[in-house]
Amino acid sequence: MQRTIRLELHPTKEQADVLFQTLEQHTACFNAVAAHGWQEGIKNGVQLHKDTYSQLRERFPRLPSQLVCAARVKATEAVASALALTKGKKVSGPKSKNCPIRYDARSYRVLREEQLVSLATLAGRQKVAFGLYDHARKAMESALSFHSADVICRDGRWFLHLVVTLPEPVFESSGEVVGCDFGITRPAVASNNRFYGEKRWKNIERRYFKHKRALQSKGTKSARRHLKRLRRKVKRFRIDCDHVVSKRLVQNTSSGSVIVVENLTEIRQRMKARKGSALKRQMHQWSFARLRALMEYKAQAKGIVVVGVDPRHTSQACCHCGFKHRFNRKSQSLFHCRECGFELNADLNASRNIAQKYLAALGKSEGSGVASITLLSGSY
Numbered sequence: 029m030q031r032t033i034r035l036e037l038h039p040t041k042e043q044a045d046v047l048f049q050t051l052e053q054h055t056a057c058f059n060a061v062a063a064h065g066w067q068e069g070i071k072n073g074v075q076l077h078k079d080t081y082s083q084l085r086e087r088f089p090r091l092p093s094q095l096v097c098a099a100r101v102k103a104t105e106a107v108a109s110a111l112a113l114t115k116g117k118k119v120s121g122p123k124s125k126n127c128p129i130r131y132d133a134r135s136y137r138v139l140r141e142e143q144l145v146s147l148a149t150l151a152g153r154q155k156v157a158f159g160l161y162d163h164a165r166k167a168m169e170s171a172l173s174f175h176s177a178d179v180i181c182r183d184g185r186w187f188l189h190l191v192v193t194l195p196e197p198v199f200e201s202s203g204e205v206v207g208c209d210f211g212i213t214r215p216a217v218a219s220n221n222r223f224y225g226e227k228r229w230k231n232i233e234r235r236y237f238k239h240k241r242a243l244q245s246k247g248t249k250s251a252r253r254h255l256k257r258l259r260r261k262v263k264r265f266r267i268d269c270d271h272v273v274s275k276r277l278v279q280n281t282s283s284g285s286v287i288v289v290e291n292l293t294e295i296r297q298r299m300k301a302r303k304g305s306a307l308k309r310q311m312h313q314w315s316f317a318r319l320r321a322l323m324e325y326k327a328q329a330k331g332i333v334v335v336g337v338d339p340r341h342t343s344q345a346c347c348h349c350g351f352k353h354r355f356n357r358k359s360q361s362l363f364h365c366r367e368c369g370f371e372l373n374a375d376l377n378a379s380r381n382i383a384q385k386y387l388a389a390l391g392k393s394e395g396s397g398v399a400s401i402t403l404l405s406g407s408y
């Protein structure tokens with residue numbers, strides 16, 4: 029499996045200067061190719077290379093040719109996506125102030141033992157020291173191969189985003205099955221009685237929502253600018269929350285377990301059918317797909333499998349006796365069975381149903397547990 033590891037580079041003062049100049053010239057190349065492609069409406073890489081390469085080599089004789097090409101590749105992508113946006117809209121051409129450099133096998137090398145990375149720069153190859161965060165250290169040690177690497181400068185600090193291939197984790201089933209319900213009241217509830225996400229998130233979301241409404245009703249130019257900033261803020265906040273939920277969930281689940289979640293597209297449909305306040309509608313846009321993707325990503329590394337099941341009736345059925353009724357759900361938070369009187373937190377009840385659904389599917393299908401898992405995970 030491929031993973032991106034983030035390393036912090038620790039260049040010497042001289043190296044930092046060289047790197048900075050390299051980045052500047054690389055960015056200038058990016059902007060030159062992007063401007064040309066944008067003006068002429070060219071998004072073909074070969075054509076852009078023909079049109080710009082020799083000029084750029086003349087203009088930046090010290091910049092390694094691989095980096096000129098790297099800038100052109102990035103600019104080609106940027107032009108193509110900007111051109112795709114232009115349909116009926118006013119879009120400005122792609123431009124960058126600080127374009128990260130994409131290194132590849134010909135322009136960089138990782139010297140793992142020395143804890144150095146050798147980078148092509150204006151002043152030849154520079155061997156730059158790097159620091160490893162704890163979780164990156166393990167990945168670095170077990171990496172089978174290195175792919176591309178982006179050199180990024182943010183607020184005077186240097187980072188390397190390194191794409192590596194890690195050995196495929198082996199899944200050895202422990203037989204443990206954890207159902208997990210994604211929801212609004214709680215971002216995630218697991219059938220082993222664990223609740224994920226914090227109550228204050230809902231308040232933060234409510235505050236953002238009010239702020240958004242206020243800005244929308246103003247409609248001035250500055251309000252629109254603030255709105256744009258707010259949207260980005262909300263997006264970052266939600267990604268952050270999803271990281272926290274998925275991380276804790278995987279931390280609290282042992283290796284060899286199966287995490288069962290509801291099939292996503294259908295969750296959306298079910299959500300739409302439910303009546304709710306404007307805030308709830310707003311929160312429905314919260315990306316379950318992203319949360320699940322983050323879960324799968326983190327689970328895989330720990331030897332945990334995430335599978336999906338059909339979400340129908342998971343919130344209406346009683347996990348105790350199986351009785352299904354629309355009115356079983358007394359409120360958003362409480363489940364009360366009309367048949368056997370069983371009461372439980374509604375999301376917890378749903379999560380247990382989700383786990384049971386998976387187990388029922390396992391029982392019906394033939395073969396060993398692992399084979400069934402493959403079968404199920406391939407079906408969504």
Ligand SMILES: [Zn+2]
Nearest residue numbers: 346349365368
């Ligand atoms: Zn019941």
